[in-house]
Structures are given as C-alpha cells and as structure tokens.
Amino acid sequence: MDRPARIAPSILAADFGRLADEIDRIAPSVDLLHVDVMDGHFVPNISLGPPVISSLDRCTDLYLDCHLMITDPLAYLEPLKAAGADGVTVHIEAVPDPMPVIGEAHVLGLDVGLVINPPTPVSAIEPYLGEVTLAVVMSVHPGYGGQEFLEEALPKIEVLREIIDSRALSTDIEVDGGIDLRTAGPARDAGADVFVAGTSVFRAHDPVLAVEELRTILNQG
Numbered sequence: 001m002d003r004p005a006r007i008a009p010s011i012l013a014a015d016f017g018r019l020a021d022e023i024d025r026i027a028p029s030v031d032l033l034h035v036d037v038m039d040g041h042f043v044p045n046i047s048l049g050p051p052v053i054s055s056l057d058r059c060t061d062l063y064l065d066c067h068l069m070i071t072d073p074l075a076y077l078e079p080l081k082a083a084g085a086d087g088v089t090v091h092i093e094a095v096p097d098p099m100p101v102i103g104e105a106h107v108l109g110l111d112v113g114l115v116i117n118p119p120t121p122v123s124a125i126e127p128y129l130g131e132v133t134l135a136v137v138m139s140v141h142p143g144y145g146g147q148e149f150l151e152e153a154l155p156k157i158e159v160l161r162e163i164i165d166s167r168a169l170s171t172d173i174e175v176d177g178g179i180d181l182r183t184a185g186p187a188r189d190a191g192a193d194v195f196v197a198g199t200s201v202f203r204a205h206d207p208v209l210a211v212e213e214l215r216t217i218l219n220q221g
C-alpha cells in the first residue's frame, strides 16, 4: 500500500494532570495529536477548548488535529487558530451546509475536514470531499473514549476510499474510535489513512510500545 498510515493518539484518554509528560513520551513515535473538543451540547460531555490547546501548542511540535464536537464550529475557528490548532474537523450533523466553515478555515489557514457519525451516510459529505483535507468516519458514537469499535464503519470507509480514488482526490480518510490491535487492520484494509487511538495508547501499560505495535499492524498488507 503506498499511502502511509498515520497514527493520531487522542489525548482524551491521557491523564490531564500530566498531559505534557504523557505527550512528550509518545511524541517521537506518532504522526499527529488528536484533540477532542466537546461543548456539552453537540455531545453530552465537556472536554477542553482553546486555552488547553494553547498550552498543548507550547509543549509540543506535533500537528494538532482538533475534532470539534460542538454545535457552532464557525464561531470558534478564529480562537482555535489563535490557540495553535493546525487542523479542525467539523461534524456534518452540526453544519448541514459546511461551506461557510470550510471557507473560513481556508481564510484562516487551517486544514479542515468533515466528520460523519455512525448513523450518517457517506453521501452527506460526498459533495464536499474535494474541498477538505480529511474525511472522518466515526467508529463510535462521539462523546466518550473507551467504546467498542462499530464494524459498520468499515463499509463506509470502503465507499469513501472508492469515491476519493475514482475522483483522484488527495483527501485522507481518518477513522476515530475503538482503534486497537484488533480493529486497526480491518480499518486499514478498508482504506483509512489516519488512525485515532485514545484508550489503546494512553491507557496501555507502555504507550510507546502500544504505538509501535499498532504501526506494525498498519504497515502489514
């Protein structure tokens, strides 16, 4: 496979009291950092926002992939950019017309992606695939880490891969939720490029080893 697999640990599963140490430890082994932003409205949980992203930006050079599980992403693009976000992904369920958010992200110089929840079909984001750098398939219901991978994400990844390849787009496919040594291979085979892993990395006895094992699986086949 000529598309490199990239690993994006989700800090949601890290110990927030020791965040800088937890990130330092895995930084040399990973490709980007996945930052889950939740507003308690689009999803029931509340996680973190621009002030924490600003601290993260000061403590790591890793690309900050900010997953916005918030009702009004457009209102927060500017503060997120100022805080040090490199890319944002927004839910199509939150912004049925994503073009204003995509346009504003481009103006600000942020990479932008679109996310689909488990019940949302690929067709919801298909018209915009040429405008975004990332198409994200949720393989859990958003809001919490540590959930079981939903197998129905796999055919959606396959369909996206087909569309992206047939249109010769450079859009990458990210899969988010329940990625571990059992589920990473099938997600890779289905056509994903970026693998978000929270629990299986940060809750592992040895997070660096967990990343290495994940990478071994992703590089097979």
Ligand code: DX5
Pocket (backbone or CB within 6 Å): 010, 012, 013, 034, 036, 067, 140, 141, 142, 143, 144, 145, 146, 147, 176, 177, 178, 179, 196, 197, 198, 199, 200
């Ligand atoms: C869920 C988040 C995920 C989550 C993944 O709402 O979007 O990024 O942190 O964590 P695990 O790997 O534990 O499913």
Ligand code: ZN
Pocket (backbone or CB within 6 Å): 010, 034, 035, 036, 067, 176, 196
């Ligand atoms: Zn996420």
